[in-house]
Amino acid sequence: xxxxxxxxxxxxxxxxxxxxxxxxxxxxxxxxxxxxxxxxxxxxxxxxxxxxxxxxxxxxxxxxxxxxxxxxxxxxxxxxxxxxxxxxxxxxxxxxxxxxxxxxxxxxxxxxxxxxxxxxxxxxxxxxxxxxxxxxxxxxxxxxxxxxxxxxxxxxxxxxxxxxxxxxxxxxxxxxxxxxxxxxxxxxxxxxxxxxxxxxxxxxxxxxxxxxxxxxxxxxxxxxxxxxxxxxxxxxxxxxxxxxxxxxxxxxxxxxxxxxxxxxxxxxxxxxxxxxxxxxxxxxxxxxxxxxxxxxxxxxxxxxxxxxxxxxxxxxxxxxxxxxxxxxxxxxxxxxxxxxxxxxxxxxxxxxxxxxxxxxxxxxxxxxxxxxxxxxxxxxxxxxxxxxxxxxxxxxxxxxxx
Amino acid sequence: xxxxxxxxxxxxxxxxxxxxxxxxxxxxxxxxxxxxxxxxxxxxxxxxxxxxxxxxxxxxxxxxxxxxxxxxxxxxxxxxxxxxxxxxxxxxxxxxxxxxxxxxxxxxxxxxxxxxxxxxxxxxxxxxxxxxxxxxxxxxxxxxxxxxxxxxxxxxxxxxxxxxxxxxxxxxxxxxxxxxxxxxxxxxxxxxxxxxxxxxxxxxxxxxxxxxxxxxxxxxxxxxxxxxxxxxxxxxxxxxxxxxxxxxxxxxxxxxxxxxxxxxxxxxxxxxxxxxxxxxxxxxxxxxxxxxxxxxxxxxxxxxxxxxxxxxxxxxxxxxxxxxxxxxxxxxxxxxxxxxxxxxxxxxxxxxxxxxxxxxxxxxxxxxxxxxxxxxxxxxxxxxxxxxxxxxxxxxxxxxxxxxxxxxxxxxxxxxxxxxxxxxxxxxxxxxxxxxxxxxxxxxxxxxxxxxxxxxxxxxxxxxxxxxxxxxxxxxxxxxxxxxxxxxxxxxxxxxxxxxxxxxxxxxxxxxxxxxxxxxxxxxxxxxxxxxxxxxxxxxxxxxxxxxxx
Numbered sequence: 001x002x003x004x005x006x007x008x009x010x011x012x013x014x015x016x017x018x019x020x021x022x023x024x025x026x027x028x029x030x031x032x033x034x035x036x037x038x039x040x041x042x043x044x045x046x047x048x049x050x051x052x053x054x055x056x057x058x059x060x061x062x063x064x065x066x067x068x069x070x071x072x073x074x075x076x077x078x079x080x081x082x083x084x085x086x087x088x089x090x091x092x093x094x095x096x097x098x099x100x101x102x103x104x105x106x107x108x109x110x111x112x113x114x115x116x117x118x119x120x121x122x123x124x125x126x127x128x129x130x131x132x133x134x135x136x137x138x139x140x141x142x143x144x145x146x147x148x149x150x151x152x153x154x155x156x157x158x159x160x161x162x163x164x165x166x167x168x169x170x171x172x173x174x175x176x177x178x179x180x181x182x183x184x185x186x187x188x189x190x191x192x193x194x195x196x197x198x199x200x201x202x203x204x205x206x207x208x209x210x211x212x213x214x215x216x217x218x219x220x221x222x223x224x225x226x227x228x229x230x231x232x233x234x235x236x237x238x239x240x241x242x243x244x245x246x247x248x249x250x251x252x253x254x255x256x257x258x259x260x261x262x263x264x265x266x267x268x269x270x271x272x273x274x275x276x277x278x279x280x281x282x283x284x285x286x287x288x289x290x291x292x293x294x295x296x297x298x299x300x301x302x303x304x305x306x307x308x309x310x311x312x313x314x315x316x317x318x319x320x321x322x323x324x325x326x327x328x329x330x331x332x333x334x335x336x337x338x339x340x341x342x343x344x345x346x347x348x349x350x351x352x353x354x355x356x357x358x359x360x361x362x363x364x365x366x367x368x369x370x371x372x373x374x375x376x377x378x379x380x381x382x383x384x385x386x387x388x389x390x391x392x393x394x395x396x397x398x399x400x401x402x
Numbered sequence: 403x404x405x406x407x408x409x410x411x412x413x414x415x416x417x418x419x420x421x422x423x424x425x426x427x428x429x430x431x432x433x434x435x436x437x438x439x440x441x442x443x444x445x446x447x448x449x450x451x452x453x454x455x456x457x458x459x460x461x462x463x464x465x466x467x468x469x470x471x472x473x474x475x476x477x478x479x480x481x482x483x484x485x486x487x488x489x490x491x492x493x494x495x496x497x498x499x500x501x502x503x504x505x506x507x508x509x510x511x512x513x514x515x516x517x518x519x520x521x522x523x524x525x526x527x528x529x530x531x532x533x534x535x536x537x538x539x540x541x542x543x544x545x546x547x548x549x550x551x552x553x554x555x556x557x558x559x560x561x562x563x564x565x566x567x568x569x570x571x572x573x574x575x576x577x578x579x580x581x582x583x584x585x586x587x588x589x590x591x592x593x594x595x596x597x598x599x600x601x602x603x604x605x606x607x608x609x610x611x612x613x614x615x616x617x618x619x620x621x622x623x624x625x626x627x628x629x630x631x632x633x634x635x636x637x638x639x640x641x642x643x644x645x646x647x648x649x650x651x652x653x654x655x656x657x658x659x660x661x662x663x664x665x666x667x668x669x670x671x672x673x674x675x676x677x678x679x680x681x682x683x684x685x686x687x688x689x690x691x692x693x694x695x696x697x698x699x700x701x702x703x704x705x706x707x708x709x710x711x712x713x714x715x716x717x718x719x720x721x722x723x724x725x726x727x728x729x730x731x732x733x734x735x736x737x738x739x740x741x742x743x744x745x746x747x748x749x750x751x752x753x754x755x756x757x758x759x760x761x762x763x764x765x766x767x768x769x770x771x772x773x774x775x776x777x778x779x780x781x782x783x784x785x786x787x788x789x790x791x792x793x794x795x796x797x798x799x800x801x802x803x804x805x806x807x808x809x810x811x812x813x814x815x816x817x818x819x820x821x822x823x824x825x826x827x828x829x830x831x832x833x834x835x836x837x838x839x840x841x842x843x844x845x846x847x848x849x850x851x852x853x854x855x856x857x858x859x860x861x862x863x864x865x866x867x868x869x870x871x872x873x874x875x876x877x878x879x880x881x882x883x884x885x886x887x888x889x890x891x892x893x894x895x896x897x898x899x900x901x902x903x904x905x906x907x908x909x910x911x912x913x914x915x916x917x918x919x920x921x922x923x924x925x926x927x928x929x930x931x932x933x934x935x936x937x938x939x940x941x942x943x944x945x946x947x948x949x950x951x952x
Contacts, residue, residue: 008640009639009640009707009708009867009914010708010914011867012868012914012917012918012921013833013834013867013868013871013872013918013921014921015872035830035833038867039833039834039867042639042640042641042664042834042866042867043664043804043808043836045641045664046641046663046664049807050804050807050808052804070917
């Protein structure tokens with residue numbers, strides 16, 4: 001039995017979740033996590049008439065769960081209900097949701113022709129057409145694809161990695177594979193500088209978070225089983241930790257699998273770790289790479305899923321360990337993009353409203369970079385502040401002396 | 403106290419429970435003028451303090467075939483005329499390893515002989531129908547049990563009766579009967595809320611006061627022996643079972659688990675109490691423990707489920723043998739005091755069950771109508787109650803607010819169309835049970851609501867997980883707007899309601915119920931200083947004074 005099913009009755013209706021919900025604040029049509037989560041769960045047992053289509057307005061940011069003093073998995077309850085009861089209407093928006101959530105499929109199709117695809121999706125005409133037909137907002141730039149995948153690049157480098165005495169397995173995720181192989185390459189450099197070698201899982205698929213967010217739970221569950229199987233193999237064969245550079249991928253692999261998808265990951269869950277908590281521990285144990293001074297100022301933005309994982313402190317401390325770096329920690333708040341949410345025409349305004357305070361704070365800062373752990377936060381911040389936004393690993397790689 | 407209002411009617415009914423309100427409706431439909439009196443709100447006595455089980459009769463099939471027969475008849479009728487009060491869940495009679503499986507065939511045989519449909523299920527089939535039933539069951543029998551909302555049933559009876567000219571006086575007690583020789587011709591009454599006295603003159607008086615009927619008889623110097631038996635129940639936070647679950651054995655303690663609306667109920671215990679205790683029922687720790695332990699045998703999940711509150715009711719058992727207590731009836735007892743005691747003008751209808759309220763009303767009204775020379779036949783079994791009417795042409799509506807859906811369950815879709823449809827009307831007051839401002843306005847104006855407790859019985863306000871934590875202050879404010887209450891009066895309503903909720907929470911003050919109660923206390927006492935409202939109320943008699951000025 002998954003946790004969401006029996007946790008709702010611990011809710012004492014304090015409503016703190018709704019106070020902290022970024023969507024409820026920005027969109028009066030969203031009833032908020034309390035009503036959609038624990039209240040709704042109780043009523044939906046009586047009758048499915050009480051399923052409210054407004055649940056699709058939830059961004060799955062999980063800030064409600066971070067806020068809850070009663071340990072209610074509010075966001076999970078909403079996600080589970082959507083997976084079970086959301087009605088799929090066949091229309092152009094369903095096609096859009098399909099495209100946005102099939103990161104694997106479209107990554108595989110697009111990377112060979114990246115320059116062409118990027119040019120097409122960047123064209124104003126195509127943006128207008130997509131806005132009017134399938135409802136991808138015309139203000140949004142779709143993520144750029146890289147030419148060639150990270151996996152392909154890694155094949156050439158794999159033999160070198162064997163020489164290191166310690167090994168980790170890297171769950172690169174779709175973003176590193178199809179959009180930003182440089183982040184994976186930076187990670188490899190950083191780890192190698194710490195005398196650690198990098199392996200990939202035999203195979204991996206999208207962690208499933210965009211599928212969950214778009215209500216395609218069956219497909220997400222298939223991916224989850226596939227990934228758990230591959231992670232189990234890696235653990236059994238090599239007994240390596242499994243690291244991720246995406247705060248959301250690692251959160252999904254660890255928590256959404258059992259809580260939302262009802263997929264048992266108990267045999268690997270303790271091995272999965274978000275990169276900064278692994279690195280900080282290494283640093284503190286004396287295994288920090290040699291870093292030169294980086295005399296820059298950065299603003300750090302905490303992604304929602306990292307906040308929910310309780311790991312923001314690791315990233316912040318890691319950044320503070322970089323010599324010369326001035327770290328300004330921003331208020332922890334949602335950027336509004338929430339993965340695929342903010343790309344949708346109907347959510348665009350709300351998404352911008354949610355992120356407004358963050359954008360203004362960043363614009364008013366004199367930072368050289370924004371730093372965040374999440375790829376979609378990065379897109380949203382860059383698009384709306386024009387400040388280059390990088391991953392903590394990118395920054396540390398900059399500081400490597402060798 | 404100079405002026406005393408006087409009313410005249412054909413029939414005066416004492417008692418606004420299921421029986422009394424059913425008689426009110428029956429009279430009204432037959433064209434008999436009637437008035438109903440209750441010392442409290444409608445459905446505030448035994449009617450509102452039981453399982454709310456729509457018996458199929460199966461529970462009585464082996465031990466009391468007459469009751470079983472009555473139940474299955476009324477079961478079929480109520481499903482037709484009161485569909486908004488009924489949830490046709492079906493019920494299971496399960497045999498556990500500690501029970502005798504051979505009882506099952508006795509049970510099935512007894513059910514068939516009174517016309518109750520049964521279906522024998524394997525444990526696997528039972529678990530498929532009801533995943534939360536005890537998986538160690540040896541077998542189960544499915545019967546057409548269901549749930550019956552007694553509050554809705556009474557409110558609908560009254561609403562329908564009023565349409566035909568009947569009148570109701572709640573919070574009004576009989577102080578004495580007005581007699582003309584060996585005939586009762588009316589009653590002197592007192593409204594306990596306003597302290598106003600009034601008199602009702604009637605050709606016939608019907609005593610439908612349930613367990614309190616003994617007192618009413620005493621006003622007429624008649625003696626009826628009643629044996630009150632307390633039955634305690636627990637309310638669970640949410641609906642843990644889809645089907646009613648019974649034990650397939652002779653009736654015993656805590657062996658019925660009923661899914662009622664958004665919650666489930668486990669009950670009951672049974673304890674004989676002294677008649678002097680009927681107005682001060684307490685649920686003991688021991689009863690709570692028995693209910694949880696026995697209930698978990700029906701559905702093991704119960705043990706892990708949060709308990710919202712406990713309550714108790716009194717079974718109105720009547721001794722029909724003449725006072726020595728040897729022949730106590732659980733059945734319907736209709737006493738024509740003209741025949742029995744030589745006192746005309748008074749009829750008592752006692753005993754019975756929630757299930758048989760309509761039948762009891764029919765029997766009583768038949769007797770009284772004959773005395774009044776009214777020959778109209780009973781039609782209560784044919785005419786649907788308001789709210790029950792429109793189920794046939796129910797259209798699935800796409801964008802209905804959750805509050806409207808919830809309200810449609812409670813009042814029927816026609817009533818919901820009357821609600822204030824403005825943004826304010828649609829705003830939510832009770833979040834657990836989805837009660838809107840519009841529904842509250844409707845209840846206050848149309849359903850004889852005078853305080854928050856009455857409002858709870860009409861709408862489920864405050865019956866959900868938070869037990870009034872979030873809705874009480876919102877709803878009490880609405881009494882200023884729709885119920886001609888002053889600010890101070892509505893504050894008193896707030897305290898009254900919280901005290902009433904508190905009474906039921908006290909016996910189960912552990913785990914999450916404790917956390918919830920603590921939080922509620924923190925809001926109302928810590929934040930609002932609610933206890934001062936009553937203090938100020940007693941210290942100051944000047945009603946015009948604004949107490950909230952600093």
